[in-house]
Amino acid sequence: MTAPVPERAAARAAVAEAEVPGWAGGVMLALRWATLLVEVTVMVALGALAGGVLLGLGPALRAGGVVAARMTAEPTPWRTFWRAWRDGFGRTNALFAPVWAVGALLWFDGVALGLLDGPARAVLTGGLLVVAAWGAVVLAAWPVVVSRYDRGVVDTWRFLLLLPLLGPTTSLAVLVVAGALLAAAWALPLLAVLVGPGFWLWAAGRLAADRLDRVDAQASGRSAA
Numbered sequence: 061m062t063a064p065v066p067e068r069a070a071a072r073a074a075v076a077e078a079e080v081p082g083w084a085g086g087v088m089l090a091l092r093w094a095t096l097l098v099e100v101t102v103m104v105a106l107g108a109l110a111g112g113v114l115l116g117l118g119p120a121l122r123a124g125g126v127v128a129a130r131m132t133a134e135p136t137p138w139r140t141f142w143r144a145w146r147d148g149f150g151r152t153n154a155l156f157a158p159v160w161a162v163g164a165l166l167w168f169d170g171v172a173l174g175l176l177d178g179p180a181r182a183v184l185t186g187g188l189l190v191v192a193a194w195g196a197v198v199l200a201a202w203p204v205v206v207s208r209y210d211r212g213v214v215d216t217w218r219f220l221l222l223l224p225l226l227g228p229t230t231s232l233a234v235l236v237v238a239g240a241l242l243a244a245a246w247a248l249p250l251l252a253v254l255v256g257p258g259f260w261l262w263a264a265g266r267l268a269a270d271r272l273d274r275v276d277a278q279a280s281g282r283s284a285a
Contacts, residue, residue: 089132092132093131093132094255096131096132096137096258097254097255097258097259097262098254098255098258099137099138099258100124100127100128100137100257100258100261100262101253101254101255101256101257101258103120103123103124103127103137103138103141104120104121104123104124104257104258104261105120105257106120107119107120107123107124107141107142107145108120110145111153114160115153117156118152118153118155118156118157118159119144119145119146119149119152119153119156120145121156121202121203121261122144122145122152122202122203122206122207123140123141123142123143123144123145124141124203124257124258124261125203125204125207125261125265126140126141126144126203126207127140127141127144128258128261128262128265129204129262129265129266129269131262144207152206154213155202155206155213155216155217156202157213158213158217159199159202162191162195166188166191166192166195169184169187169188170188172184173185173188193235194221194224196234196235196238197223197224197230197231197234197235198220198221198223198224199264200234200237200238200260200264200265200267200268201220201223201264201268201271201272202220203261203265204265204268204269204272205219205220205223205268205272208269208272223268223271226271226275227271227274227275230267230268230270230271233267234264234267234268237260237263237264237267238260238264241256241259241260244256
């Protein structure tokens with residue numbers, strides 16, 4: 061007989077909280093983290109496909125960010141993922157629509173870049189690099205901001221576009237993570253495909269959440285004053 065869901069959740073929670081001393085405990089923890097990162101990657105892929113990619117990628121990234129933020133503390137990651145994927149499905153897609161628009165624009169700019177030469181090519185290349193770096197920081201914060209704040213599309217994106225300026229150190233850290241993942245994708249493409257998306261959602265999301273905690277604390281301090 062299959063164990064009831066609460067019992068499975070309790071069992072997973074006990075495993076997540078268990079500590080094995082010595083090197084064996086370190087190995088088990090590393091394996092658990094690696095497995096969870098792969099699971100998050102698979103979740104995001106399935107969530108994107110479930111919405112036909114166009115309507116599924118935004119909710120999948122948001123739900124993946126929710127699971128990645130909890131990692132080993134989450135006893136039922138798959139249930140949590142699909143619950144978060146469904147919750148606010150329409151709102152999440154509305155908030156993700158600008159990403160598709162900017163992505164299409166960057167694709168056309170990339171095509172134009174291949175047709176240009178000389179100074180115009182150098183200027184366009186520099187502009188695309190700046191936009192790509194800014195976009196990486198914004199995308200790192202997007203799942204966290206969408207999950208944390210209940211704001212409209214305009215207010216959310218105004219905040220997201222200004223966020224890199226509010227925490228330049230955090231922005232630099234996010235770009236370092238992005239660069240490390242690109243290097244890993246070049247050196248170990250299969251490993252990057254399996255672990256990369258999950259690691260990005262965890263690492264970049266953690267950096268963004270810490271920055272947002274400080275922003276919220278500053279805002280609360282000004283309100284109290």
